[in-house]
Amino acid sequence: MDSDAVISVSGLRKSFGSTPVLRGVDLTVRRGRMLALLGPNGAGKTTVVRILSTLLAADGGTALVNGAEVGRQPDRVRRMIGLTGQQTALDGLLTGRENLVMLGRLHRLSRRAAKARAAELLAEFDLAGAADRAVSGYSGGMRRRLDLAASLITAPPVLFLDEPTTGLDPRSRNTLWTAIERLLAAGTTILLTTQYLEEADRLADQVVLLDHGRVIAEGSPAELKATVGAERLELTFAGPAELDRALSALPPEALRHEGETPRLSLAVDSARQLRQVLEQLETAGLEPTGLALTRPTLDDVFLSLTGARPAAETVGGAA
Numbered sequence: 485m486d487s488d489a490v491i492s493v494s495g496l497r498k499s500f501g502s503t504p505v506l507r508g509v510d511l512t513v514r515r516g517r518m519l520a521l522l523g524p525n526g527a528g529k530t531t532v533v534r535i536l537s538t539l540l541a542a543d544g545g546t547a548l549v550n551g552a553e554v555g556r557q558p559d560r561v562r563r564m565i566g567l568t569g570q571q572t573a574l575d576g577l578l579t580g581r582e583n584l585v586m587l588g589r590l591h592r593l594s595r596r597a598a599k600a601r602a603a604e605l606l607a608e609f610d611l612a613g614a615a616d617r618a619v620s621g622y623s624g625g626m627r628r629r630l631d632l633a634a635s636l637i638t639a640p641p642v643l644f645l646d647e648p649t650t651g652l653d654p655r656s657r658n659t660l661w662t663a664i665e666r667l668l669a670a671g672t673t674i675l676l677t678t679q680y681l682e683e684a685d686r687l688a689d690q691v692v693l694l695d696h697g698r699v700i701a702e703g704s705p706a707e708l709k710a711t712v713g714a715e716r717l718e719l720t721f722a723g724p725a726e727l728d729r730a731l732s733a734l735p736p737e738a739l740r741h742e743g744e745t746p747r748l749s750l751a752v753d754s755a756r757q758l759r760q761v762l763e764q765l766e767t768a769g770l771e772p773t774g775l776a777l778t779r780p781t782l783d784d785v786f787l788s789l790t791g792a793r794p795a796a797e798t799v800g801g802a803a
Contacts, residue, residue, distance in 0.1 A: 488514045490642055490673040491536065492584070497546035498531055505531050507697040508545065516672040518664075523694035525591050526792050530570070531675040532694075533646045536675065537567045549642055551751070562575035566635035566643045570650060572627045573634065576620035580611055580630050582628060583619060588636045594601040598637075608661060624803075625656025632663060643667065645676045649683060681782040691782065693788050708779040712751055717761060720747045720774035733768035734761065739787045745774075749784060753778070 491513035498506040506528045513519040521529045534540035536547055537557040547554040549561045574583050581602050588598025609629040614622065619630065628648060630783075634644060634768045645664070649657040657680070664687060668674060678684055684691055685705045693701040701708060721727045727746055731738060738750040752758045765772065 488551055489510045490515050491519075491675060493532070493536070493545070494547075496532065496535065496542055496547060497544035498528075498535065498540070498542050503738060505697050506535075506542075506545075506603060509694070509697070509699055511692050511699065511702070513673055513675055515673055515690040516668070516671045517794075518668055518676055518687055519690045519692060520688035521675060521677045521692050522681065522684060522696065522786060526695045526696075527694040529694060530646055533567075533644050533675065533677060536561075537565055537644050538562055563638075564640055564642055566627075566638070566640040566646050568632050568635045568643070568648045570647045572631045574619050575628060577618060578617045578625075579618055580606060580622070581615040583630065584634060584637065587634050591638050592680045593597060593637070599635060605636060608666075609633045610659070619721075623656070625652050627646045628652060628656070628660055629663065632660065636667075641671075641673060643672050643674045645674060645678075647677055647679060650679060657683070660739055661760050681786060685782050693786065701785070701789055705782060708785045709783065712780045715752055716749045716784055717752045717758060718747050718774070718778055719765075719772040720745055721770065726770055730765060730770050730772075733764050733770065734790060737788070739784065741783070741787070747774070749778075751780070755784040 489512045491511070493509060493511045494595045496506050496509040497504070505526070509528065509532060511521070521532060523529050531540065535542045536549060536554060538554060538561050542555060550564050552560040552564070554561050573730060575586075584602035584605055585598045588601050589595065594599065600664055609632065611626065611630060611633070619627065622630065631638065632648065649660050651658065661683065662675070668687070676688065677682070684700065688705060691705055691708055692699055693702065701711075719730065721730055724746065727740070727748065730748055734748065734750060738748050741747050741749060750761070752761065
């Protein structure tokens with residue numbers, strides 16, 4: 485095992501009934517780094533997290549966390565990890581402080597130590613003002629910050645974040661990102677799954693892209709974005725019919741992006757190629773309502789490799 489590898493996965497396999505979800509996954513997360521695990525619906529992201537956090541047994545392969553084998557030394561692994569899942573694991577009838585103290589006691593901290601750690605985390609996650617209010621009255625962003633704080637009761641060196649910001653508004657998401665960046669700066673090793681590719685681009689040192697239970701791409705965000713060209717031409721049209729016609733008229737590598745403003749994008753590496761694209765549209769009798777040159781994003785990488793947008797997992801791995 486790489487001496488700097490805190491999480492090491494080799495040949496990981498898992499099926500649910502006759503449905504294979506992981507088909508030999510390999511990945512490595514080095515000390516103090518974050519790896520973002522991306523993939524479309526059912527790719528196996530949450531299943532990897534559940535196996536590594538000892539909540540699910542693998543069918544084959546090896547998984548090590550800080551040198552401990554997940555399948556054979558689960559108690560040792562649990563002492564070294566924190567987990568924030570897709571759903572908050574909080575008691576809404578208790579206050580924020582009471583939730584953290586209770587978890588500290590469950591982790592065998594003394595009452596005094598549990599109270600001190602709770603106060604420290606409430607201050608760190610900007611929750612001290614709401615510490616003695618029932619969690620049922622917290623906003624979604626406050627609940628997620630408290631949930632992240634709860635996973636850090638024992639200051640674990642390894643943290644698993646399974647779609648921690650899903651459903652949050654942009655401001656709450658940005659606040660949680662800042663908290664995660666502080667953890668990375670302090671040396672925590674993190675494995676993240678996310679539906680927000682901007683999140684992976686901002687936070688992750690390495691990205692692994694899963695599809696149908698296999699690793700289909702890996703590298704730093706910059707390395708992956710470089711695979712889809714230096715610049716992207718983004719085109720918008722008057723309506724869905726024009727968009728469909730444009731997709732048929734342009735080269736097959738053109739990608740369709742859904743959202744508030746559906747658009748097409750494709751790589752352009754020269755002024756000559758840009759002219760060719762515009763000529764193809766003119767020949768088809770189409771005129772875009774919007775045109776922009778942009779740098780590639782992880783969204784472009786994701787679409788080019790999977791033909792899909794990221795989504796929550798549904799096959800056997802939902803938390």
